[in-house]
Amino acid sequence: MxxxxxxxxxxxxxxxxxxxxxxxxxxxxxxxxxxxxxxxxxxxxxxxxxxxxxxxxxxxxxxxxxxxxxxxxxxLPLPEQGLTEALQAQGEKHPRLKQLTIAFVLAGLIIWPFYASRGSVDLATLALIYVMLGLGLNIVVGLAGLLDLGYVGFYAVGAYSYALLNQYLGLDFWSCLLISGLIAAFFGFILGFPVLRLRGDYLAIVTLGFGEIIRILLLNWTSITGGPNGISQIPKPTLFGLEFSRRAKEEGNIPFHEFFGIDYSSGYKVIFLYLLALVLVIVTLWVINRLLRMPIGRAWEALREDDIACQSLGMNKTAIKLSAFTIGAAFAGFAGTFFAARQGFISPESFTFIESAIILAIVVLGGMGSQMGVVLAAIIMTVLPELAREFNEYRMLMFGLLMVFMMIWRPAGLIPMKRPHIALKDNDEQSSSASRKPAQAA
Amino acid sequence: MSKAHPLHANQPRPLEGVLDMSSQNKKQNLLEVDDLTMRFGGLIAVNKVKLNVEKGQIVSIIGPNGAGKTTVFNCLTGFYKPSDGRIRYRGENITGSKNHEISLKGIVRTFQHVRLFKSMTVLENLLVAQHRHLNTNLLSGLFKTPAYRRSEREALDCAAYWLDKVNLTEMANRDAGNLAYGQQRRLEIARCMVTRPDMLMLDEPAAGLNPQETKELDELICDLRDHHDVSVMLIEHDMKLVMEISDHIYVINQGTPLADGTPEQIKNNPDVIKAYLGEA
CATH class of the missing domain: 4.10.820 (Translocated Intimin Receptor; Chain T)
Structure with a gap:
């Protein structure tokens, strides 16, 4: 029995x-x-x-x-591995399968907003902003191993760059996207200098200070930034000059719905912003994915692993650190510009320390250095609080508890970083080179 | 072990097996160190050390624990700025240069405690080390230009060659931190070699190795000198290894040079015996 x-x-x-x-x-x-x-x-x-x-x-x-x-x-051929590991292993074995999966996911992400509710598309857009921020900070913290607690400073620089450039010079979103990225990168570069000699805790404190300086500067420089009142009426991005408002705000612009001869719907704007964020995230993912496999990405990781060995191999620690700060900051700048455009209103309130902490939590929760982990964590960190809205005050408590348990059970993050598998010469190539050698000798 | 790697084919190599370097009379000084002194506050860790390394030589520095051998290494490789003295490399004064500048000039070192990039794979360790030989242009990397692909391919070939040399091909995609100790030591040497140095500085390469591994290390070091155009300076406590492979030995005791000469001369030097065994 x-x-x-x-x-x-x-x-x-x-x-x-x-x-x-x-x-x-x-x-x-x-x-x-x-x-x-x-x-x-x-x-x-x-x-x-x-x-x-x-x-x-x-x-x-x-x-x-x-x-x-x-x-x-x-x-089964896939033993005790988790699902993600198994998928990754499969992806490596069948590159076409991987491409197909990516294509399907992408198609799903593009089609989804047309069927989803306005609120969820809006939330997804916010999640995508955090994905971008997470990926950017991942360069500095996850790859280069430099604990940065003031990352929100660069986010603020990006957002305010667009807002101010638009207000004073009338530049549009697309040119500002590039310029704000560059300005944020420049700030990253500037911050890089004083912290070159610092490591670990000391670095964290200085970067924390930097983030606060930016915020307080924006708060007090009332004549330019509007201080606590912030900047409002920041224009939304346009699609090749087509606006998503009922009537064109600028002379010569045509609203999107008139151009295509369809009825006006405020939903178009939300979907457009979502798709734009999606494009930005995909570009970010692609760029960082390439960087990871390039000499510079390897150098960042080497710096995290052992900076003394790095120098002994002829790598310039200064250049590597500065490049990590600069490139990481640039992505925060892009995210900031998009954020300003989406909100239409920014104030220093949006760039408090808690934002830095959330972005850092995304990186740690997702798995230091892991791209997919960060994407997943960013989605969880933005969507979960919304879903748990019914629990009111308790949700932050639950959130904290969740993170504590995460760190106990999966200290390496949701999807730990996986080392890229680089194939050495495969067998047939080796034999061909072997057969070439005697030929040369003869 | 005499197969030459295609990448090294265009570099001038010593004539393999035809000439014994030590019998060559045209001596070329690679590294000259005069009166090297390093003070930490009131403590004199290194006192007027004089060293000379000729091209294609294996030079050992020996001495009791705490004699200041590693401090000498740290001064030579730019980790410390010497308080006094002069270091000339290929006739160029490199005293007080930064460590990465010195390694770019071709002096590369290993460490007493293995310093690998532990959570990166073995192969990545070797790719990172080739940083300066690679196409590091951001845009060409992003768009995988042909020049970039070629540079990566070459780096991979070079890494594969050295992996084969130190018997780690099987381990190429394992995390470096998971290797056995002896393998980590070998990887560290391979990592130095992919930077294509002229001078290899090994800080206690045989520490923690078993006799078999030490023997292999012995062969590897000789092979590097004979076929890969590097001069070697090493700190070592394993006297058997030192006496077997060294062309010249410097003995340092309490920061001060005690003796120098061929292994034979050192073995019979009464001062050295006294320093190592104490007064009779």
Missing amino acids: NAVNFKNAIITSIVFVILASFMMGVQLVPDGTGLAITFADPVRIEALAIALAVLFVFQLFRSPITSSWQTFRNA
Whole structure:
């Protein structure tokens, strides 16, 4: 009777019946001023009966089922690995499969906003901004190993660059995207200098200070930045000069809906912003993915691993550190510009230390250096608080708890960074080069 | 072991097996060190050390623990700025240069405690080390220009060659930190060699190796000198290794040069025996 657990099955079934009868078996229907209790329709009761039967059988034969599942799993070619590792392994074996998966995911991401609600598209856009920020900070913290607590400073520089350039010089979003990126990169470069000699905790404190200096500067330089009032009426991005408002704000511009002869809908703007953010994120992913496999990316990692060995091999520590700060800051600048354009209003309130902390949490939670991990963590960090809105004040508590448990269970992050597998010469190439040599000798 | 790598084919190599370097009379000084002194506050760690390394030589520095051997290394490779003295490399004064500048000139070192990039793969360790030989242009890397691809290919070939040389081909995609100790030592030497140095400085390369591994190291070092155009300076406590492979030995005791000469001369030098074994 070991295998068949009759008692357990009976208890489970009883619990199921009690719960199901209350929750699904009866319904409250408004009846005039009061409520009337009605029983569920026969279809539902039928379904419940089937569920009960399945549950009973499953509980009865639970141990044989689980043990046979174990043997089945062990027989599978993918053993104890997690799903992501297995997928990655598959992706390496079949590059076409990987490309296909990427194409499908991309297509899904592009089609999705046309069917989703306005609110969720808006939230997704926000998530994409954090993806960009996370990826940028990942260069500095995850790859180069330089703990930066003031990353939000560069984000602010990017946002304010666009807002101010637009307000004073009338530049549009697209040219500002580039310029703000460059300005933020320049600030990254500037910050890089004083912290060249610093490491670890000291570096963290200085960068923290830097982030605060930027914020306080924006707050107090009222004549230019508007101080705590911020800057409003920042124009939204345009699509080749097509605006997404009901009427064109600028002379000569045509609204998007008039150009295509469709009815105006404010939803277009939201979808456009989402798609724009998606494009920016994909470009960011692509660039950083390339950087990772380039000499500069390897140098960043080497610096994180052992800076003394780095120098002994002739690498210039200064240049490597500065490049990490500069390139990381540039991505924050892009994200900032997009943020300003999306919000239409920015103030120093948006760039407090807590933002830096969230971005850092994204990097750590996702897995230092891991691209996919950071993407996933950014989505979780933005979407989860929205989903948990019902819990009000408790959600931050839950959030904190979640992070504590994450760090205990998966200290390397959600998807730990995986080393790229570089194939040495494969066998046939080796044999061909071997056959070439005697030919040369002869 | 005499197969030459295609990448090194265009570099001038010593005539293999035809001439014994030590019997060559045209001596070329690679590294000359005069009166090297290093003070830490009141402590004189290195006192007027004089060294001379000729091209194609294996030179050893020996001495009791705490004699200041590693400090000499640190001064030569730019990790410390010497308090006094002069270091000339190929006739050029490199005293007080920064460490990465010195290694760019062709002096590359290993460390007493292995310093690998532990969480990177073995292959990546070797690719990182070739940084200065690679196409590091950002744009060409982003768009994978032919020049960039060629440079990466060459780096990979060079890495593959050295992996084969130190018997680590199987381990190419393992994390360097997961290698056995002896393998880590070999990888560290390979990592120095891919930078294509003229002078290799090994700080206790045999520490922690078993006799078999030490023997292999012995062969590797000789091979590097004979076929890869490097001069070697090493600090070592394993006397068997030192006496076997050194062309010249310097003995340092308490920061001060005690003796120098061929292995034979050092073995019979009464001062050296006294320093190592104490007064009789």
